[in-house]
Amino acid sequence: MRNVTKVFSNGTLALKDMSLDVKGGEFISLLGPSGCGKSTALRIIAGLGAPSAGSIDWPSSKINTKGLPDGDVGFVFQDLTLMPWASVFDNVHLPLKLRGVSKADARERIMEGLDSVGLADFAKSYPRELSGGMRMRVSIARYRHAAQAAADG
Ligand SMILES: Nc1ncnc2c1ncn2[C@@H]1O[C@H](COP(=O)(O)OP(=O)(O)OP(=O)(O)O)[C@@H](O)[C@H]1O
Ligand SMILES: [Mg+2]
Incomplete structure (x- = not known):
């Protein structure tokens, strides 16, 4: 992640200039107070939301304020979104x-x-x-x- 910034439409600055390098096989935890932007960062990494500024370099592609990763990303949502009516x-x-x-x-x-x-x-x-x-x-x-x-x- 290179200087990723996210400003939501209501004006909330959720991420500011976040840069992070993750190497293959690394296991990374993001720790920080509630509301500091962890989920926002993960959603952007997964292509579920676009950064307002900055970019993400994947090994095979680059995503920017318009792009999505072409890699396959598994994402466990903070809200589990299990269907209660289904087994x-x-x-x-x-x-x-x-x-x-x-x-x-x-x-x-x-x-x-x-x-x-x-x-x-x-x-x-x-x-x-x-x-x-x-x-x-x-x-x-x-x-x-x-x-x-x-x-x-
Ligand atoms: N869709 C949205 N629209 C506007 N503001 C948002 C939106 N999603 C998150 N925010 C705001 O962005 C900031 C970061 O939220 P985020 O969900 O990334 O926090 P978090 O670090 O995951 O917190 P927690 O530990 O409580 O899960 C918060 O101030 C939140 O209110
Ligand atoms: Mg969260």
């Missing part, structure tokens, strides 16, 4: 469903995703039947396997 299995299926992958074709991948977060036994449960941490792991399984599927083509 854990169906929630994890969602990103693949949106790519046109049927439940039957996605089954193995979904179960691997759930297994990776220790929730293979809860595929038929509903979000309301899980603890907060378990719900967070469903959300992680959902975006983790979606990113993997995208990487596999």
Whole structure:
């Protein structure tokens, strides 16, 4: 990230001149007080919002105030956005469903995703039947396997 600044339409300055280098394989945590701009930065990195100024250089492309990354980015939202009416299995299926992958074709991948977060036994449960941490792991399984599927083509 090179001098990324974000000013929202209501005038809020959410990020100012943020620069950050992340190397392949690095695990980075952003720490800071509530409202300091962490989610704003992550959304911009994921291409879910454009910077007002500055740019992001991906290994294969450059995004600027208009562009989006062409890489595949998994994103676990701070609000989990789980569908309360759908089972854990169906929630994890969602990103693949949106790519046109049927439940039957996605089954193995979904179960691997759930297994990776220790929730293979809860595929038929509903979000309301899980603890907060378990719900967070469903959300992680959902975006983790979606990113993997995208990487596999
Ligand atoms: N869509 C928006 N429109 C206007 N202001 C926004 C918008 N999203 C965030 N903000 C403002 O931008 C600032 C940074 O918000 P952001 O969500 O990035 O904070 P955060 O560091 O993720 O906080 P938290 O730790 O509470 O999740 C805050 O002042 C917030 O009010
Ligand atoms: Mg946040």
